[in-house]
Amino acid sequence: MATIKDVANLAGLSRSTVSRVMNKYPYVSEEKKRLVEEAMKSLNYYPNSSAQTLRSQKTDTIAVFIPMLTNPFFSHLLEGIDTVATEKGIRLLVCQTKYEAAIEKEFFNLLKSKQVDGIILTSLENDWASVREFAEHGPIVMCNEYDASSGMPNVCLDQVYGGYIGTRHLIEKGHRKIAFCQGRFKSLVSKARESGYKLALEEFGLAAKEEYAFRIAADYQDGKEVLKQMRALSDPPTAIFTGSDQVAAGLVYEARNLGLKVPEEIAVIGFDDQPIAEVTYPQLTTIRQPAREIGRRAMLLMLSKILSEENQLEDLEPLMLELIERSST
Amino acid sequence: MATIKDVANLAGLSRSTVSRVMNKYPYVSEEKKRLVEEAMKSLNYYPNSSAQTLRSQKTDTIAVFIPMLTNPFFSHLLEGIDTVATEKGIRLLVCQTKYEAAIEKEFFNLLKSKQVDGIILTSLENDWASVREFAEHGPIVMCNEYDASSGMPNVCLDQVYGGYIGTRHLIEKGHRKIAFCQGRFKSLVSKARESGYKLALEEFGLAAKEEYAFRIAADYQDGKEVLKQMRALSDPPTAIFTGSDQVAAGLVYEARNLGLKVPEEIAVIGFDDQPIAEVTYPQLTTIRQPAREIGRRAMLLMLSKILSEENQLEDLEPLMLELIERSST
DNA sequence: TTGAAAGCGATACCAG
C-alpha cells in the first residue's frame, strides 16, 4: 500500500504539503493541490488510520456495550446509535457482554488502550465503583439503564411511570389480583418498574403479594413457564404486568394452550412494543419504549462529549413511555 | 496516560525489555519480569493500541457488513460472529449498510485505511467487479449470500433446495395455485429460492405464473399488502411461499383479518424460523436457517484467512435448510 | 539476557 511518502515523491512535493491537501488546509496553491490529488489517485492512496490515530489521539470510533444482540429492543437501540454514527462518520465497535460482568470489564479496557474515544452503555453489569476509573480515559454515556449515584450522563425514561401506567391500566380494567414479572433482579430498570407497580397498587388500596412476583423471566420460554407457575398458585392472579413483549407473548401462548381466555381469564401486558406485539393472538397491550430514539440521543450525547464543543445539545423534548392498548387486556 | 517509556523508567529498564514482557517473549529473567510487572501495575499502564497497530500492521479487528440490524435473521448471524470473535480476542466493527450500495462502498475503505484486518459480508449491494479491488487489502468473506463468479470464500446454504422443499411441501398438501414472494429482486438468495420454487412446480407438472410472483416484500407490513394484492387476482392462489417469517406473519395476520382460514383457505410458509414463527396464530410452518451457526463459521473462516495458518478449518458437516412444519400449511 | 536505535505513517510546528 502506498504511503504519504510515495505520494509526496510522485508529486515532487513534501509530505507536509500532501498532508495539507488531505486535511483541506488553506494556503496550498491550486497547482500543487492538483498535483497531489493526481498522485493520490494514481497510487490509489488511502491514509493509514492507525498512523493518524496515533498522531492525533482521536479514533473516531465508539464502543457500544450490548448485553444481547438478538434482543429486538437492543437491536433497535443499536440501529438508532448506528444511524447517527454513520451520519457523523463515527465507527461503532459493538461489544456483546452476554450479561456477564467479566466480559464487560474486559471491554472497558478499549478505553484505556485508546481504541475508542468513548463508550455507550446500554446496560451495566459491573458496579459503577469498579469501573469508574475508566471514565478518566474517555466519556462514558449510559442509555436505557441508569445509575443515579454514578453521575454518568445518560438518556433514559421514567420506568417508574412505566410500571405505574401499566398496572393502573390493569386495575382500571377491573383486576385486583395482579402479578408482576421482570427479568434479572439486579437491573435498576426492573426495580423502578416494580416501584411503579407498587405505587399503582397502593393508590387503589391493593397490597403487593410476594408470591405474585416473578423475577427471572427474560424470554418467550420463560413466559410460558411463568404462566404455569402462576396457575399453580392457590389464588392465581387474573392479570400480569411483564417486563418484555417476549415474555408476554409466551404467557399469552401458554394461556391459550391451557384453554384460558385472554384477556377474559387472564390479562397480559407487555413492554417495549416490539414487532412481536402485533403478531400474537390476541395482540399485546404493551408499553412502548422509543428504542431507536433513545439510541439516537445517546449517540448525540456522546458526540457532544467527544467534540466537547459546548454545543448545548439543544433541549429535546423528554422521551416518554406510552401505553399502547391492543387486545390482551 | 502512562507510556511504555514511563514503565521502563520506573522499572529501571529499557523499553525493549518492557515490550518483551508484555508480549511474553522467552529470555527475560524472572527478576526483571517482576520489576516490569510491578511498574505496569503501579502506573496502571495499558499499551496504546494504535501504536501497536501501526507497528505490527495488525488490528485484530474485523468489519461486519449488515444490511439491517433490526432484522432478527441478521442479529442472530451477528451473534454467531460475535461469539467466536470475542472468544478469539477479535473486535467487531459493525457497519450497517441499509441496503445502500453507496454506504457499503464507503465502508469498504476500512480495509484500505487498515482499520480492519478483514471484512465479513452478510449481503452485497455493489457489484463484485466494483469492489474486488478491496480484496487486495485483506480477506473478504461472504456469508448468507454468495456470488459464484467472485470466487470469494463463503459460508452459505443451498437456497435452491430451500425453495424446493417449501414449494414441494405445499404441493404435497394439495395446493396447485402457489404464489412466490421474496424481498429485493437483485438478491441472489432470492433468485436461488425462486429456482427451487420453479423446480418443484415443474416436477409436479405445474406452471409458474408471473402474476403469482411478488418481489418486493421484506417485512410484516409488506406481508399484509401482498395478501391484499393476491386476493385481488382473478384467480387467487391458495398457498404462498415467502422469503421471511415477517412477511409470512403479515400474510397470516391479514388473512385472519379478512376472515380467511389459515391454512384451509390460504396456506403460508415462512423462512428463517425466527422466534416470531412460534408466536403467530396459527404458528408458522417455515424453513429453518441456522443463522447463528452460519455466523460462527463465517468468523472461523475469516480467522483461518487472517491467521493464514494453513489450518485446514476442519471439515464441518454441511449446513442444511430444514422444513419445520407447524400449523400455517 | 538486555539495550540502543530504526521505523511504522501521519501531523504540525518552525523556518524560510
Added chain:
DNA sequence: CTGGTATCGCTTTCAA
C-alpha cells in the same frame, strides 16, 4: 505558500 523534522507509542532487529 512550502519543506524539514520532531513526534505520537510501540516492536524488532542488531550488538553487546
